[in-house]
Amino acid sequence: MRDAELDLRLGARLAELRAARGWSLGELAERSGVSRSTLSRAERAETSPTAVVLNRLCAVYGRTMSQLLSEVEAEPVPVVRAADQRSWEDRAAGFVRRSVSPPHAGLRGELVEARLDPGADLAYDRPPVPGLEQHVWVLEGELEVTVRDVTHALGTGDCLRLRVWGATRFRCPGRRPARYLLAVVLP
Template sequence: MGSERDVLRAVDARLARRLGELRAEHGWSLGELAERSDVSRSALSRAERGETSPTAAQLNRLCNVYGRTMSQLLSEVESEPVTVVRANEQSVWEDGASGFVRRSVSPPCPGLRGELVEGRLVAGADIAYDRPPVPGLEQHIWVLDGTLHFTAQDVEHHLAAGDCLRLRVWGPTRFRCPGPGDVRYALAVVLP
């Protein structure tokens, strides 16, 4: 019974932290949020400090203001993401036809906006994407070994080991390994 209480306390603490983060992301004062949500300023303050847990009605009003369902908000705080993703737990996907290997080093996780991927292309590999999975997706491409030619918005970037390209993706992209050897790169992806 004590451990269940501890779990509930931990969820309440994460909910308090997330409510504060959401308000800060919108740049609202407690007073502004109180006006928008019809939840008193003092109740908001206590909830963000973790002194009390908001009622279901208060949480519903806050979800409405933040454009989330209650399920979405609670899924963001139900459990802490795994802090260490062991190498043997990282999923690897291979497209043998194109010579592409993708390792999900830090996979997507509720409550986190970024992920980290290791990509490998064999010499001569050429992969084109007609659109990003999410418009405005932030990408950081850091070449670890070899040479990568990356094209976005009709501009080709020639990247060597150690180079890092940072951009938001709005349209087609292309990853090409000109050789002579393979290329290995880290790709950090952050949702807008």
């Protein structure tokens, strides 16, 4: 699916989720901490939301990012070939995420491959779903993950398991990109 098509479907889905709750853009802005203008532009697909904005919206709607993105894709399949795995990019943040698992909104676990460019720093102020279990396995490079004010310095082959209740931060301190696998399990 082309980026523009994905943005159109994602915008429409975000508008559906807000309408289903009967919220105005102002109400959603208050709940998510995202400006009304940013929400409006994302719903109209005038801009692709950043990873931080999507995380805030997922928190409000009780979904992981992969669940939200899978809702704008075609009917789930049991096998998704490497060439068909969907990627999403936040170019400004230097972040790329690829949904490895076949998308299915009804399942509790998923695998995501992520890449952070050197110096990239993603700070999430809340989890998309409180109590979300994550396993972060570094495939290449160096990655710093901060959870509850504790920073874990990870290198190639290291794995961190955590439950996300509050803010987290993913940072690539090295001179090479950090590539990691994120296993996500809903509580």
